[in-house]
Amino acid sequence: MPTYDVVISFAGEDREIAAAIASNLVTRGINVFYDEYEQANLWGKDLYVHLTKIYRDDSKYCLMLISENYAKKQWTNHERKAAxxxxFQENSEYILPLRLDDAEIEGVLGTxxxxxxxxxxxxxxxxxxAEKVFLFNKENNISYDLVSAESVFKNALDFKGQRAYRDKDMVTNCPTCNEKQNLSEATMSLSDDDTLYTCKNGCQTILVISRPGETAWPGRGFRLKDYVFRNASDITIQTEYMQLAMLIPASKSALMKVQSNS
Structure with missing residues (x-):
């Protein structure tokens, strides 16, 4: 399995754009090779050999920031040839060109x-x-571990020394049997890249936790940093140190697979 979801190839003059893309991809939970994130790992390595492997073998996609600056640089040409x-070997859309200007790059056809x-x-x-990575994972049967609601909150919020929310603190109703339950009582399972919480009585899915790249539209879910909560009924979160419960409103289209045209 590739080490990275996306490697970014860019000229130093275009670093500001590359940095913005890298940081936003990381926020979406996408594993990115961006040189400033890898300084300790790159220290002391034969960069010619190491970067050849990174750009040729170790990623699902290579994002190439095409510009006049890119065309002139020795290292970007090396990265380009590796990509x-x-x-060529896989006959696939591995290289994703992002044009910053109208520069022509050797080997990148106008078509x-x-x-x-x-x-x-x-x-x-x-x-x-994110959508490209999501589809790559789906087409190549790349699966993930279960992601609990409590782990999403723990990684997304600063609890300032207080204990993080747990699944047992999160309460919802099953729309089918109308039984109130906390998420620790529900059954967890995987469906493609999604984690499903199913009613403790087996009635239906009551919560889907979707990973980055999941197509979203209004009313489908609640984004919490790297993930989207798609809950069929309201979820309330209450702990011993909270004066007021936190509410995650139900998503009207939470469990829909395809967006309605209406």
Whole structure:
């Protein structure tokens, strides 16, 4: 399995854009190779050999920031050749060109599909990259471990020394049997990349925790840092140190697989 979801190839002059993309991908839970995140790992290595492996073998996709600066750099040409070797070998869309200007890059054909940074928002670019990773995982049967609601909260919030929320603190109702239950009573299972919480009576799914890349639309879920909670009924969270319960409202389209056209 590749070490990274996305490796970013860019010229130093375009670092500001690369850094913004990298940080936003990390926020979405996507594993990124970006040189500033790897300084300790790169220290002392033969970079010519190591980066060849990174850009040729160790990622699901290579995001290439194409610019006049990119075309002139020795290291970006090295990264490009390594990535192109992988793309040629697999005959796949491994290289994802992101155009910063109209520079021509050797080996990147004009017929290759690309995104133009000048006409796309950063949010849209990040969402498309996340979707590519999600589809790659699905097509290659790459599965994940269960993700509990309590682990999502623990990683997303600063509890300032107080204990983090637990599944037993989170209470909801099953829409089918209308029985009140906390999430620790529900049954957890995996479906593709999603973690499902099923009613303790087996009636239906009461909560889906979706990973980055999951297609979202209004009313489908509640984003909490790297994940989306898709709950069929309201979830209330109450601990001994909270004066007021926290509410995660029900998502009208929580359990829908396809967006309605209506």
């Amino acid at each position: 192109q070797a992988r793309a 290759t599909g690309y995104i133009d940074y000048r006409h796309s928002s950063l949010e849209k670019i990040i969402s498309m990259l």
